[in-house]
Amino acid sequence: MDSFKKLTSSAVPLEIKNVDTDQIIPARFLKATTREGFGENLFRDWRFDLDGNRIEDFVLNNETYKGKILVAGNNFGCGSSREHAAWAIHDYGFKVVISSFFADIFKGNALNNGVLPVQVSPEYLQELFHEIEKDPNTQIEVNLEAEKITILSTGAQSGFEINTYKKTCLINGYDDIDFLISNKAEIEKFEISRV
Amino acid sequence: MKKTLFDKVWDAHVVKEIKDGPQILYIDKHLIHEVTSPQAFAELEQRGIPIFRPDQIVATADHNTPTENQHLPVKDALSRNQLAQLTTNCKKNNITLYGLGHKYNGIVHVMAPELGITQPGMTMVCGDSHTSTHGAFGTIAFGIGTSQVAQVFASQSLLLQKPKSLRVNVNGTLKAGVLPKDVILYVISKLGTNSGTGYFCEYAGNVFEEMSMEGRMTVCNMSIEMGARGGMIAPDQTTFDYIQGRKFAPKGDEFEKKVAYWKTLPTDQDATFDKEYNFDASDIEPMITFGTNPGMGIKISDHIPVKDNPTFEKSLDYMNFKKGQSLINHPINYVFIGSCTNSRIEDFRVAANYVKGKKKADNVTAWFVPGSQQVAEQIIEEGLKDVFEEAGFKLRQPGCSACLAMNDDKIPEGEYCVSTSNRNFEGRQGRGSRTILASPLMAAATAIEGKIIDFTKQMN
Secondary structure: OOOOOEEEEOEEEEOOOOOEHHHHOOHHHOOOOOOOOHHHHOOHHHHEOOOOOEOOOOHHHOOOOOOOEEEEOOOEOEOOOOOHHHHHHHHHOOOEEEEOOEOHHHHHHHHOOOOEEEEOOHHHHHHHHHHHHHOOOOOEEEEOOOOEEEEOOOOOEEEOOOOHHHHHHHHHOOOHHHHHHOOHHHHHHHHHHHO | OOOOHHHHHHHOOEEEEOOOOOEEEEOOEEEEOOOOOHHHHHHHHHHOOOOOOHHHEEEEOOOOOOOOOOOOOOOOHHHHHHHHHHHHHHHHOOOEEEOOOOOOOEOHHHHHHHOOOOOOOOEEEEOOHHHHHHHHHOOEEEEOOHHHHHHHHHHOEEEEOOOEEEEEEEEOOOOOOOOHHHHHHHHHHHHOOOOOOOEEEEEEOHHHHOOOHHHHHHHHHHHHHHOOOEEEOOOOHHHHHHHOOOOOOOOHHHHHHHHHHHOOOOOOOOOOOOEEEEEEHHHOOOEEEOOOOOOOEEEOOOEOOOOOOHHHHHHHHHHOOOOOOEOOOOEOOEEEEOOOOOOOHHHHHHHHHHHOOOOOOOOOEEEEOOOEHHHHHHHHHOOHHHHHHHOOOOEOOOOOHHHOOOOOOOOOOOOEEEEOOOOOOOOOOOOOOEEEEOOHHHHHHHHHHOEOOOOHHHHO
16 A cells, blocks of 8 residues: 655645545446556546536546645545545545545545545635635645644645554555454454354 | 443454554454455455455355346456456355355345344444445444455454444334335435444334334445444344244254344443434335435425525436425336345335236336345245236346446436435436435335325325
8 A cells, every 4th residue: 555644735626515436436337356447437427428528617627626635525435335436536646535524434445545534624624625716726735644734825724633543554554454464363362252 | 331232242343452543343244246356355365365264254246247137148248257256256265155046146235134144243244335234133234345355354354443323213103105215214314414424323213123124124224325334223023033044044042042142232221322313203204315315305295495505406406306396296217126225025015015906107117126036036926026017017137236237227317217226326327317216115106107106195
């Protein structure tokens, strides 16, 4: 897994609430058997019409907005548990998703793929949308070690929470499998104790 | 300390607590299907890690499978490849697979309970958010991502933070024509799609106590639609009776011993929850959804609410509905009875009871898709197939089908589908399709009338 410490980037604003994982990656693209290549179909049905033409007013098709940060409305990633949603976001090039609320399974999937979900207050989220609208090149600094996010042009700062274990994993690029396997003796002991 | 049902099951599965971090939770049963497992198998293979407990894994093919001509090779090359990979992976790793055509094949959340794999007090996971279904048995069951599928493959455990607790109580008498699906759609319409996020939910009250296991599974299935990772109902005599005699259920003395343990699981009298909601059963009516998330539901007699916010308006635009509109008499060309929410025998009994002696509307294309081979067989045994055929309906073969339209069962662009499934997201049933979630009774009535009706008027 990629490691993550700190990132400064402009952002892509997606001011829609309850973005579900069926929109992030529609089910018809789940037939692949590898993790790669999902980025081209990220938000497929919002990016392209039925004939495959770009829908120009969708934000991902708007050249004005670029960056490694996706800023999205409340309750991002609800619905299906498909990790393909996190793979698509990662493969497209986003390293951070900012929202005022994340669905549980998506949040876990993102963290397991080196994508940092940053939960901020609804007010701070509005401030982000406002600043990006004013200046699409607004630089946002996400500092995982300090658990802080800053809008560099205004200095407006907000903290965010992440559990200590997951933070360590992300900073070092560790995943849960190694950790679980290192506890195998205890898992086996637990199994015997239940018989 | 007084404990909830959830606490009791969770605490019995904690292998270890990490300081300032998550807990290692032991997983009793791991269900897998073709869509969310291939990358997990590949990852383990790449890293040279063996599957730790293959005998605690059960596999089925369901998401991609055709619902017609299952004896023929699967037409779509990508689907065929994904199904073949599941077969290869299971064989290589000694995992039991109930693949396409097997007498136990079916939707993972239908076949596991009916085989007695799902039992009270267990922890169960699957790379599928509707794993919450199994909570109907007093089981901690929840959906996981593919990285977590790999973790369970490697260690039969997961690293998790214990979720908060939530209880939804529904007490009183349900009106005629109100089914378990209406109860859960009503609850979600009241609480919204993220009220349960971060929580595990328990459903309590006489309404759930009096429900069949099929009904309880419908309710728990949709817990994730309010954001809760899982939902549970305390095991009771209804649960024990359902399990007894099933293929993988404990037998004889072992069964009695288990029942004695299962009886200790219900929430202690004075246990407290982080959040609690109470609803009056008599307020619930048959429900339908009008928008693009499962929380956007109304009673059949109600009108679409009038709200001014861009997300709400975007949703109504997609559905081509107007604020303040009633959906009664709205023409419908597609009806789907199926999915892990409503494809069990009881759902088809309800539908058959309604359509008996009536005829399908000419404008309607109806897909009736049993949840498993066993349900399909039971439909024939009980004579329901004849009832459906006399009314002009044809049964299809088991699978997830039009719930997520990964196979050929897609609703065309712009068309409405009254569906017994669980999600009405944009394009869920096919690109541009418009889903209206409802109970099997509402779906059956729509299929007969060719439009949405308030069938309770026929009952009075």
